[in-house]
Amino acid sequence: QVQLVESGGGLVQPGGSLRLSCAASGFTFSRSAMSWYRQAPGKERELVASITSSGGSTGYANSVKGRFTISRDNAQNTVYLQMNSLKPEDTAVYFCAAVTPLAQAYWGQGTQVTVSS
Numbered sequence: 001q002v003q004l005v006e007s008g009g010g011l012v013q014p015g016g017s018l019r020l021s022c023a024a025s026g027f028t029f030s031r032s033a034m035s036w037y038r039q040a041p042g043k044e045r046e047l048v049a050s051i052t053s054s055g056g057s058t059g060y061a062n063s064v065k066g067r068f069t070i071s072r073d074n075a076q077n078t079v080y081l082q083m084n085s086l087k088p089e090d091t092a093v094y095f096c097a098a099v100t101p102l103a104q105a106y107w108g109q110g111t112q113v114t115v116s117s
Contacts, residue, residue, distance in 0.1 A: 002026035002106045004096050009111030012086055016115070020081040022096030022108055030074040032100045036081045038092035038113075045095070049081060053101075064090075086115045 008020040020036070031053050039045040049070035050059045058070050069082040079096055093110040100106075 004108035006108045006111040024077045029077040034079040040092040
């Protein structure tokens with residue numbers, strides 16, 4: 001059974017930081033590309049950051065470049081999203097997603113991030 005379980009969301013003030021985690025099981029994590037997406041109320045889901053299976057390459061949305069960092073620990077089957085200098089417009093539900101070598105896609109249930117004073 002495939003599971004992606006996000007954690008680490010919460011309420012933070014503008015300028016603050018949060019670290020999201022996504023624990024994976026039920027598929028070959030170390031061979032899968034991983035991504036973080038987010039969806040704000042009334043908006044479409046958007047890609048935030050991606051990382052290759054080895055962790056050797058990453059990519060970011062322009063809106064978070066320089067503030068967010070995606071990383072992974074293949075020994076722990078976990079992907080992370082370090083979010084710094086948070087802004088109110090970063091408020092959204094954040095989802096992790098996996099794409100396996102066979103192009104199977106899996107999603108987590110999401111974790112709420114709220115940036116507000």
